[in-house]
Amino acid sequence: MKIIAIEEHMxxxxxxxxxxxDLGLRAGKRAAQLDDLGEGRLKVMDDAGIDIQVLSALSYFVKDLDSAQSLEVNRQLNDRMAQTVSTYPDRFRAFAALPMTDPAAAVAELTRCVEELGFLGAMIHGQTRGVFLDHPSVRPILAAAARLDVPIYLHPAPPPAAVFDSYYSGLPAEVSACLSTSGWGWHSETAMHVLRMVVAGVFEELPDLRIVIGHMGEGLPFHLDRIEDMLTPVVTGLSSTVAETLRRNLYLTTSGYNSDGPLLCALSAFGVDRVLFSVDHPFADSKRATTYLESAPVKDSDRERIAHGNAESLLGI
Structure with missing residues (x-):
């Protein structure tokens, strides 16, 4: 079975x-694996049976740089990914990293990456200096993605300082760092980020915009019925319901989740055509992810869609 993994970091x-x-505590422990774009990464893929990784830079570290330096560093990251794809054209593809503090520069860089480098979309890491993707200043970036017919992968990032201080302070440093990110916080924040885009009318303005989120939908599949009951068109003023919008514009990946409950919930809420395989390399184990995929309680035709068919359709691989 062919396997394409689409949330794989460098x-x-x-x-x-x-x-x-400074990569900090969590990413710093994975620095060598994040740096490896050659034989070590290929061995991990081969051992797990992964045919293609879609590379993405863990670029939330770049967001607080001034705009000029952010653009330069993001261009360097994109050029490095393009070089890797060129070196191993059968094994890698890439999502662009964008200088989100400068929307005009981000549009130009996304256009360069898609039209000149052959990238498949972009990855954006959460809010940028308190600005979410529903903000009007960001709309040109989203419009460019829709125009270029590529998706945006919305990846979590550490919370703003005010959120961290309110929710996660007063705990041991390592505990609060995990609780505010991979242990809970960034999943709920990413789900809220998507809902902000829905209720702000982003998808009504840009009906062809496609957003991908990881971690089996960041909790949205589990809460979808409740959201639908509460955020009705009477409240939002939109022509479509929240669920209708999400099922039209949102895709989910399996990154970091290897158990039946979340998978079956995602499939039930969104349907098999909206679920794609990913690992979250190097923060999750590739072999564990593919082993689970091979044994997951779905019919073989659906397994093929999750493993590669949906990625091929969405990304044009």
């Missing part, structure tokens, strides 16, 4: 060090 050490950035 962050070359030389680019990060030259920008004076």
């Amino acid at each position: 962050l070359p050490r030389d680019i990060i060090e030259s920008a004076g950035l």
